[in-house]
Amino acid sequence: MDAEQLREYGHQMVDFIADYYKNIESFPVLSQVKPEYLCELLPDSAPNYPEKLENVLDDIRRKIIPGLTHWQSPGYFAYYPCNSSTAGFLGEMLISGFNILGFSWITSPAATELEVIVLDWVAKMLKLPQHFLSSGQGGGVIQGTSSEAILVVLLAARDKVLRRIGKNSIGKLVVYASDQTHSSLQKACQIAGIHPENYRVLKTDFSANYSLDPKVLSEKISNDMSIGLQPFFLCATVGTTSSAAVDPLCSLGKISKVYDMWFHVDAAYAGNACICPEYRRYIDGVEEADSFGMNVHKWMLTNFDCCLLWVKDSGALIKSLSTNPDYLKNKASQENQVVDFKDWQIPLGRRFRSLKLWMVLRLYGVEKLQNYVRNHIRLARLFLGLIDSDPRFEVVAPQMFSLVCFRLLPPPDGQDDGNKLNDDLLHAVNGTGRMFISHTVLSGKFMLRLVVGAPLTEERHVEEAWKLIQDQASVLLGTRLPSP
DSSP states (O other), X not given: OOHHHHHHHHHXXXXXXXXXXXXXXXXOSSOOOOTTTGGGTSOSSOOSSOOOHHHHHHHXXXXXXXXXXXXXXXXXXXXXXXXOOHHHHHHHHHHHHHOOOOSSGGGOHHHXXXXXHHHHHHHHHTTOOGGGSTTSSOEXXXXXXXXXXXXXXXXXXXXXXXXXXXXXXXXXXXXEEETTSOTHHHHHHHHHTOOGGGEEEEOOOGGXXXXXXXXXXXXXXXXXXXXXXXXXXXXXXXXXXXTXXXXXXXXXXXXXXXXXXXXXXXXXXXXXXXXXXXXXXXXXXXXXXXXXXXXXXXXXXOOSOOEEEEESOHHHHHHHHOOOOGGGOOHHHHTTOSOOGXXXXXXXXXXXXXXXXXXXXXXXHHHHHHHHHHHHHXXXXXXXXXXXXXXXXXXXXXXXXXXXXXXXXXOTTOSOOSHHHHHHHHHHHHHTSSOBOEEEEEXXXXXXXXXXXXXXXXXXXXXXXXXXXXXXXXXXXXXXXXXX
């Protein structure tokens, strides 16, 4: 790499990205292009000779950016956030610049040791139990996503129980979760060879705010054991995708202990809020868990990807995922002096992700990160109050964290139960390009989700979003806005 060329191109790229953020509100939040639009704009083969960076950046402006959905836009209210920040971006620059593959300690000692340190830092911010710290039998590791985290702990749990009951008993193994659990668990079961009919999806409802009922779980486990099946894995969620529901960790943890099941807590989104003392109660009971995961790339200003996973017994992961070919052997590893994170994950190679998290923690500090989360929750409360002021709308589930679930009520004399009406409203709002929200279905009701989480979102953006929703609802209903 030519250092001077890097300096020249680097300055141009930083300017380009800074201008992108400066002008981000001018772009449609949800991309408005048609499928295969890019095939018509780009050649069908790579260039034979180098092109100028200026030409490439011009194509990005004219051809790539129109096909982006702008997750960092202040009008982005869909799914859950995927945060970016100056500190996170600078960390990514360093990661790319160093470009190391830190799969074992010897391949870059700082990468491994910094990861151990920052995972302990965040564990202490969350007040996680001592057994999740590196000083005990467990510890923390950075995965790419929660999907990867769930898979590795499911594999560890599977192998642990099969060592006890025999490897040919995999057809007896049963996994339990609520119907609000993320689909990544189902995919993990498919990869791990768990029989599809042994994946138990337990129904939830509005009466318990869509959290998993311990009685329903206990009854299902008893039924399964009575026919010779083996319960072995329970996944609870803190902040479900549809409604940000929180499962009762204390009760579920006790049940898992009675039946000697691996208890995993998926707090991908809402776990971030638990760095605030007033929200820490939502993970009460985590001391019963065998593993706990959350994505700091969702709501803690750390650029994607950065999923934190803590385990009670790291040995369970290593027994399932470790390989030790001759070409990777080294003195430090052979003498058990170090941690080799290649044995805590699916791939061999791994990025220096701890560096960007370390920079975020240092450049912002715990207090600023706490206030960042609190502000988004405050803005969600503002939106909730705006909904309550318009009798044409209803709130479908309690506001949890920075998510609000709502719907437009159908006319009393109409044929529609409201599902098509709200689907139409969703497309009308998103079709303007001025904001982006997503949807879900709860208790048979098609509903809209607005989650505040983009770093640049301010009070005015929430108010503008509500005005747009009201305007589009008026068009669909053929009515005027209600009087203030």
